[in-house]
Amino acid sequence: MSLFDRMVVGMLPLVPRGIVGIVASRYVAGNTVEDAISTARSLAAEGAVATMDILGEEVRDAAVAERFTLQYLQLVDAIAAAGISSTVSVKPTMLGLDITEELCEQNVARLCGHASERSVRVAIDMEDHPTTDFTLGLHMRMRERFGNVGTVLQAYMRRTLSDIEALPEGRECQIRLCKGIYVEPESIAYKGYDEVRANYLKALEALFERGIFVGIATHDEYLVDRAVEIIKRRGLEPDAYEFQMLLGVLPQLRAKILGGGHALRVYIPYGPDWYAYSVRRLRENPKVARHVMRAMIGLR
Ligand SMILES: Cc1cc2nc3c(=O)[nH]c(=O)nc-3n(C[C@H](O)[C@H](O)[C@H](O)COP(=O)(O)OP(=O)(O)OC[C@H]3O[C@@H](n4cnc5c(N)ncnc54)[C@H](O)[C@@H]3O)c2cc1C
Incomplete structure (x- = not known):
């Protein structure tokens, strides 16, 4: 990232929420589950399937973790009722990991049980390194109990290849592979692009x-x-993989993947806690952040 881009990104906290909201609306489906379902329907018309994520993380209050758990159960019901092809993606810290591991496990089990009865799959997102061991263990325990659960591995982590060796073989094991989004120490994470x-x-x-x-x-x-x-x-069949992208990011690449005949799942975040997520998206993409700054100081 250039010095100018770093400066722009550093100034993001000064940008009024309204302006961040306008630019960020392409990354977030809206405030409600209905907004997420309607976005999933539009993507389905393009040939893509969905995974839905309620925005919010690092919850430190058990009552808030409970509220999010109930919202996730409602999301599963809404997906089943709408008859759309969507999984749900959930962050362990949102369901209580920063409070106790036991609370998180209970809440995730409630979600996976509810989802399994409605044939909806759950993906447990991967967060920063202090949560990695717990999340991988949780994934295995939930798979054994409910069978409808996958998780995420991050390519920037030096441990990832050995984590793969510990996974069960076969298609029933479902892993999202991403680069990884958290700032991790060089001792445990690759830093070079x-x-x-x-x-x-x-x-x-x-x-x-x-x-x-x-x-x-x-x-x-x-x-x-x-x-x-x-x-x-490898001559892989469509049951071996899918591509996945975040809502609003590089739609032309989305079209290229779908045009190549590959399955594509779009990650659809929604909910009133859109601000932190949107600032993170803008930080990752200084070009968009630059547009925000130009809009703010009246250069266009
Ligand atoms: C479906 C999905 C689920 C994810 N789940 C997790 C998770 O559970 N845990 C985790 O740590 N990370 C997760 N990530 C984030 C991931 O780790 C990366 O941080 C992020 O996707 C950027 O890496 P990249 O592979 O797209 O490559 P990059 O090299 O970062 O980006 C490639 C190109 O895409 C553009 N681009 C990338 N991101 C954006 C953006 N936000 N806005 C506009 N343009 C952008 C860049 O400008 C660049 O041109 C997920 C990503 C996706 C797509």
Whole structure:
């Protein structure tokens, strides 16, 4: 990131919420579950399926974790009632991990049980490194109890290849592979752009080698192209993988993936806690943040 971009990103907290809201509306479906369902319907018309995420993380109050758990149960009901093809994605810290591991596990189990009865799959998002061991263990325990659960591995983590070796083999194991979004120490995470890409491709090969279903979650066109080559070389069928992207990011790449005949799942975040998520999206993409600044100071 250039010095100018870093400066722009640093100034984001000064931008009025209304302006962030206008630019961020492409990344967030809206405030309500109905907004998320209607976004999923529009994406379905393009040929994409969905995973829905209620915005909010790092909950430190058990009553808030309970409220989010109930909202997730309602989300599962809404997906089942709408008859759309969507999984749900959930962050362990939202369901209580920062309070106690037991509370988080109880809440995630309620969600997975409820979802399993309605044939909806759950993806447990991966957060920062202090949560990695717990999240991987939780994924295994939930799989054993309910069977409808997947999780996420981050290519920037040095441990990822050995984590793959510990996963069960076969399509029933469903793993989303992403680069990773948290700021982690160099002792445990690759930092170089090319190093992360290289580890992503090694991890992808290792997951396919074990017959695991992979959600290839990236907007990096280089990785998308390499993944397509790997899929062709291995002669993989559509039941072995899908691509995954965030709502609002690089729609032209979304069209290219769908045009190539590949399955694509779009991550649809929604809910009143949209501000923190949107600022994070803008931080990742200084070009968009630059537009926000220009709009604010009247340059367009
Ligand atoms: C479906 C999905 C689920 C995810 N789940 C997790 C998770 O559970 N845990 C986790 O740590 N991370 C998660 N991530 C985030 C991921 O780890 C990366 O931080 C993020 O996707 C950016 O990496 P990239 O592979 O797209 O490559 P990059 O090299 O960062 O981006 C490639 C290109 O896409 C553009 N781009 C990337 N992000 C944005 C954006 N937000 N807005 C506009 N343009 C953008 C860039 O400008 C660049 O041109 C998820 C990502 C996706 C797509």
